[in-house]
Amino acid sequence: MFKLSIFLKLSIVLVMMVSTTHFFAGDDLKLLMDKTLQTEQGKLLDLNTAVGDVKVTVWDRSEAGVKIYGNDEAEQSLVFTADNFVNGIKVDGTKNGNKKLKDVQVRMEVTLPVSYSMKLNTGGGEITVTGSNGSVNFNTAGGNVKIDKTNGDIDGSTAGGNVIVNDTKGKVRISTAGGNVAVSGFEGNVDISTAGGNIALLGSNGSVSASTAGGNIALDYFGENMGIDLSTAAGKIKVDLPPDFNADADVSTLVGKINCDFASADNGKLFSNLKAKFNSGGKLFKCSTAAGDITISKK
Secondary structure, eight states: OOOHHHHHHHHHHHHHHHHTOOOSSOTTOEEEEEEEEEOOTTOEEEEEESSOEEEEEEESSSEEEEEEEEOHHHHHHEEEEEEEETTEEEEEEEEOTTOOOTTOOEEEEEEEETTOEEEEEESSOOEEEESOSSOEEEEESSOOEEEEEEOSOEEEEESSOOEEEEEEESOEEEEESSOOEEEEEEESOEEEEESSOOEEEEEESSOEEEEESSSOEEEEEESSOOOEEEEESSSOEEEEEOTTOOEEEEEEESSSOEEESSSOOEEOSSOEEEEEEETTOOSEEEEEESSSOEEEEEO
16 A cells, blocks of 8 residues: 555646646647558657647557648648658658748647557657557657556656656656656656656656656655665655665755654754665665655655
């Protein structure tokens, strides 16, 4: 069972992130392209658009379906193409000459074979991916990202948006220049960084690295210690661990207190630190914050 405190932290972050996410551009957009391309499992979707939301789902067919929606400004300002190439399917939305992208609204919907990998790049828009067994690489210059039920590595960045990942098996590497990140139900290594947001993580069986320049970090972890490193410049850290968790711990806060179920901490007036073995010791468990309390609890 998850402890109530960590569950509430995760729920609050997720609710906050969903409330600020508008998947997707309005339903009043008209259909600009509807194309089916023959392909096969295990290939790559290479999608690039100057602007627009992107939605990717999967099916058990040896073909890709591409639908592109847009308003009048999109039809005039962008040129859309969708074709086969040697590695898979390529979808583009490029600027039409010197046309400005003012008031342009675009939504790209692509349905792929389940084991397809994907490389998604939008100059500004939301991204969602559901159900893929391939790797997911994404980049958006400004938009939220949601990835559900995947079985491949995830690697991506957003220049300004929240990221939600649910139920994933594989490595996860995410960076955002200004947003919250929540990864729930992970199995595998996780590497998260944000320049200004909260991080909430729940999962097992992987190394965990999480850093934020201005937010709180919450981690609920199961399984063997494979290395954990959590740091924030201005926030609290809350970690829930199994009672038999083995680690060599290095925990510190410049302005705050350390509360730990595994060992006693030296809580000074200005600086608190804890260096100890959790149970029989093991890989490094490191937590650090410049301004905030650190709480480490047994489940």
